[in-house]
Amino acid sequence: MAQTLHNFHFEDLLTRHHLKKTAPRLRVLSMMSSRNTATSQPDLESVMNDIDRVTLYRILSAFEEKGIIHKVFDLNGTANYALCTSNCDEGHHHDEHLHFNCTNCKNVYCLNDMQLPAINLPAGFEPQAFTLYASGLCPKCSKKAVK
């Protein structure tokens, strides 16, 4: 996480997905990759406050469609966005990892390594995707709590 990705990586990413390289898009990618947690819509909006809100929404939905980022709602129903690390395809994500929502700092962590256990459902239900959330204290906040 917080791996040092350079601008040409993002430019590459955009080209591969047939998206024009534009300043707003590169900024969104750069911001997201600089964090080790997902970024909430309000955060995005305040940091990118010189980019039009509509443009931001369009960038986010384009990225999501292309499989570049995924959207996850936190416990308060707020949208959070994070880069996909699991080679998601256009229109087909497979980010079935655990999301951890800290009740203290509100951050949403993508725990990419945590695979979901097998779940079986009552007869009749035909599941296509699973999402697992955990909430509680993240490492930083649990340390503070000990003090």
Add this chain to the structure above:
Amino acid sequence: MAQTLHNFHFEDLLTRHHLKKTAPRLRVLSMMSSRNTATSQPDLESVMNDIDRVTLYRILSAFEEKGIIHKVFDLNGTANYALCTSNCDEGHHHDEHLHFNCTNCKNVYCLNDMQLPAINLPAGFEPQAFTLYASGLCPKCSKKAVK
């Protein structure tokens, strides 16, 4: 589900939680208990369109605080509400069951019997609650799909 609950049950419920028995509250309880799926905020609002929106929000948050209902966001981030069946306490829910969101009819099902498997997290994370969602086709919609 869709168990025939009578008005005096709800009145009882309200008294037990030190909530005044009012028409809007009884109607919300009655509506929710008549369904076997969670009720979305838009649904609630349109069915209860003669109750003020603010009142509705206040009823919902009061019920949630008291452990009478629980709130679950569907895949689109829309709030859905369902009665608690797991003896939730004031300020402390334990509705850790699976929620199934049908991609066709959009209904949210509380699968109260499905317990979550044990999940272990990376070091440092201190989970307090888990939430598991599945999406796909519900029994009704999967039947239709076969035709």
Add this chain to the structure above:
DNA sequence: GTTTAAACGCAACAATATTACAATTAACTA
């Protein structure tokens, strides 16, 4: 350099949610 589809910015609007305060009423008490 020209062309053009894609992307952006702006304005208007829709949906969801919250806050402040005045009016009403369910529940308690005398």
Add this chain to the structure above:
DNA sequence: TAGTTAATTGTAATATTGTTGCGTTTAAAC
């Protein structure tokens, strides 16, 4: 049973989040 009061409701104003339509700009292709 009437009177009192805190809880609840209604109303208005505002905030936040998200969408749509349309004119302008620009990255990319030729």
